[in-house]
Amino acid sequence: MTLEEIGVISNPGSTRMNKMLQEFRQVVAGYAGVAYRELSHIDDMEHILRDFAAQGVKLLILSGGDGTLQLGVTALMNHDIFPDPPVIAILPGGRTNMVAEALGMYGTPSECLRDVIDGALNGRLKTVDLPFIRLQVKPDAAPVYGAFFGAATIVRGIEFTRNVIYPLGMPNFLSHAIAIVYLVANAAWPFKGANAPMRAEPMHVNFGDSPPEAKAYMIVLVTTLNRLILGLSSASAVGEGALRYTSIEYTVPAAARAAWTFLFGRPSAKPVRGLVRRRLHGVEIRTTSPVTLDGEFFVPDPAHPVTLEATPPFTFVRLKDE
Numbered sequence: 001m002t003l004e005e006i007g008v009i010s011n012p013g014s015t016r017m018n019k020m021l022q023e024f025r026q027v028v029a030g031y032a033g034v035a036y037r038e039l040s041h042i043d044d045m046e047h048i049l050r051d052f053a054a055q056g057v058k059l060l061i062l063s064g065g066d067g068t069l070q071l072g073v074t075a076l077m078n079h080d081i082f083p084d085p086p087v088i089a090i091l092p093g094g095r096t097n098m099v100a101e102a103l104g105m106y107g108t109p110s111e112c113l114r115d116v117i118d119g120a121l122n123g124r125l126k127t128v129d130l131p132f133i134r135l136q137v138k139p140d141a142a143p144v145y146g147a148f149f150g151a152a153t154i155v156r157g158i159e160f161t162r163n164v165i166y167p168l169g170m171p172n173f174l175s176h177a178i179a180i181v182y183l184v185a186n187a188a189w190p191f192k193g194a195n196a197p198m199r200a201e202p203m204h205v206n207f208g209d210s211p212p213e214a215k216a217y218m219i220v221l222v223t224t225l226n227r228l229i230l231g232l233s234s235a236s237a238v239g240e241g242a243l244r245y246t247s248i249e250y251t252v253p254a255a256a257r258a259a260w261t262f263l264f265g266r267p268s269a270k271p272v273r274g275l276v277r278r279r280l281h282g283v284e285i286r287t288t289s290p291v292t293l294d295g296e297f298f299v300p301d302p303a304h305p306v307t308l309e310a311t312p313p314f315t316f317v318r319l320k321d322e
Contacts, residue, residue, distance in 0.1 A: 001120045003033030007057035007086075008113070009048055009072070010093065011039045011064030017093040020109060024063065027110045031117055039068070046075045053082045053280035060086040060118050060315075063109045065094015066294035070146040073132055073314065077145050087127060095166060096295055099147050102225045103128065104320030113218060115319055129313035131224050131242040136307045137291070137298045146294035147224050149308060151285055152201040152217035153250065155292050160197040162295075169259045171291045187218055188252045200250045203287035206305065207245075216250035222283065222308050239279035242310035249274040282309040 004279045008028055012021050035055055037048045049072070052060065056300065062072050070092045076085065091109040092100040105112045119125040123243045132145045150158065161179040168175070187198035198218070206212035222245050252273025261272050284305040290297050293305055300306050 005058040007035040007052040008061040010036050011068040014064035014093045014111045015095040023110050045071050049081045053175050058086050061089045063091040063093040066096050067191040070294040073145045078142050087315045103318045119272045126318045127315050130316050131313045132311045133311045134311050135293050137300045149222040149293050151291045153198045154219045156197040201289045206284040217247050218250045219248045221246040241279045241281040243280040245278045245280050
């Protein structure tokens with residue numbers, strides 16, 4: 001691969017990129033011939049990708065958080081920009097970098113950028129195929145694509161973490177740990193008000209092989225990743241399909257059993273009451289509450305279910321094995 005076949009897009013609005021932008025620009029400048037653009041608006045992504053496709057880019061490097069990757073993959077899927085899809089590298093430039101970390105991208109965006117470009121030039125890049133989630137929020141809306149979907153009270157938890165915990169400036173691991181402890185305690189507190197971050201979120205979940213049930217869920221997660229925040233694994237889900245589904249019912253005993261299972265349990269076919277882990281090709285969720293995909297929030301249409309399906313796999317760069 002040549003330098004002219006590499007395109008880099010950075011998102012200065014992402015948390016880590018905002019702090020390291022000057023260093024990142026200097027590193028890119030050291031690779032003469034690499035196409036480099038910066039996002040100033042979300043609408044820029046499609047135009048930049050079309051320019052890269054016209055230039056013959058074969059390796060697309062995105063530096064930002066999970067939301068930046070969602071933006072890029074959604075543009076690639078919805079607009080059929082490249083005749084042959086490029087290999088994608090996502091650098092950890094955001095506040096949440098679950099996909100980058102799942103692909104072994106550790107270190108600063110600049111460090112990872114050097115490793116990716118040098119590996120491409122030397123023909124030593126490792127790649128892995130990873131499907132994404134196709135999320136259809138409303139029948140008349142364009143689908144969006146990402147790796148981590150959340151519904152139920154986890155959405156309120158993400159809002160709380162983003163608005164209250166992240167501004168404290170702590171490392172991601174500590175921020176997530178503190179947020180989880182607080183939010184679990186808030187869910188268990190019996191005297192919380194109607195606006196508490198961990199209030200019950202009733203919804204219908206339809207797997208297609210049984211009648212949907214109306215339940216209050218604390219957490220509903222769907223992902224294509226093996227690992228989530230705090231290193232929790234989704235790999236023990238049973239069944240077939242690229243989507244890994246996890247739900248926890250909104251009761252204190254169910255939350256306690258689920259926490260014990262995630263932290264100390266071993267993969268087992270034995271069911272845990274209140275906890276569901278399955279592998280699926282698709283799922284429908286009917287809810288009136290907001291849902292999230294890679295940290296971006298969406299408001300469903302109460303008259304129609306939210307649908308999730310697995311996409312064909314994308315080819316991603318993996319720097320280090322898990």
